[in-house]
Amino acid sequence: MAVEPPLVVQPLKGRWCGECRTGPLSMIVMEFHRTYCLDCADLGHLVYLPRGDAALTRRAREASALWAVVVRHNKRRTRYERQGLLVEEAALAVAEAACLADADARARRRERDAARRAAQDVRFMAAFRAEILRLYPDCPAARADEIAAHASVRGSGRVGRSAAGRALDPGAVGAAVRAAVRHVDTEYDALLMQRVPRHQARRRVAPAIEAVLRAWRR
Structure with a gap:
């Protein structure tokens, strides 16, 4: 019971x-x-x-x-x-x-677990990067590296660590790319600093995001 x-x-x-x-x-x-x-x-x-x-x-x-x-x-x-x-x-x-x-034994186990997780993270980030470039062939390699690294941080709660992200679902990968473009390639963050409501700011930068994504899909 x-x-x-x-x-x-x-x-x-x-x-x-x-x-x-x-x-x-x-x-x-x-x-x-x-x-x-x-x-x-x-x-x-x-x-x-x-x-x-x-x-x-x-x-x-x-x-x-x-x-x-x-x-x-x-x-x-x-x-x-x-x-x-x-x-x-x-x-x-x-x-x-x-x-x-048993503090020493547990410390050694934590070290082994950390090394195993680090290796898994490297493999996952590489797979996430490859999926970004498959969906967006003209995305600059450096940007793909940055997006994959940001989205796949363990314990971050970001889209790359969601169930869909871990499965490399195209929708989840696309959402990570879209979020990166929104923050880096548009005035979205500046609009938020100006206290523009989030939904309005997203609507205003949507055309700029789509322009970048279209260029990367070619």
Whole structure:
């Protein structure tokens, strides 16, 4: 059966416990539309482990009989994002000792993984560049290099790293080329700096983008 740990929130504004009236609180638990402090929610004995060390987090969670997920609302993305865990202090000590014991082995594994990912990235960037030149034969080689390098950065969230981009879908590759032309070969960025609404700026530079793409398709 899947485990659903308690959820603890780091509030963006000052909140007070609905039971003991302490506050403002750095962490709260919401139950039945009421706010509780960690002590009143029976989580006060747990210690906070910020996110960042995956091995330490996993081991502390596995060693802790009771643990909770800590989240905070991201206004820009309009969603709650995980910040860390609350775990038992003894479990954290066990996890820290285990991480120290195999730190060298994990470091070597990270190095191997990094080398493997780097090799994969080089191959993917070359394939992305080749697809750009297939779709746009007259695109300057240097520009194809720049577009492929920019679009294929791992973890960037750019179109090259989308599922379609990784599959070298022509639509995704074309979108990456179009975006590059928009920013480099038109006045689009200057229009944005002048506070022109994005959709209006895109409409104004669309003819210039199409002119460049037509020239590159020949």
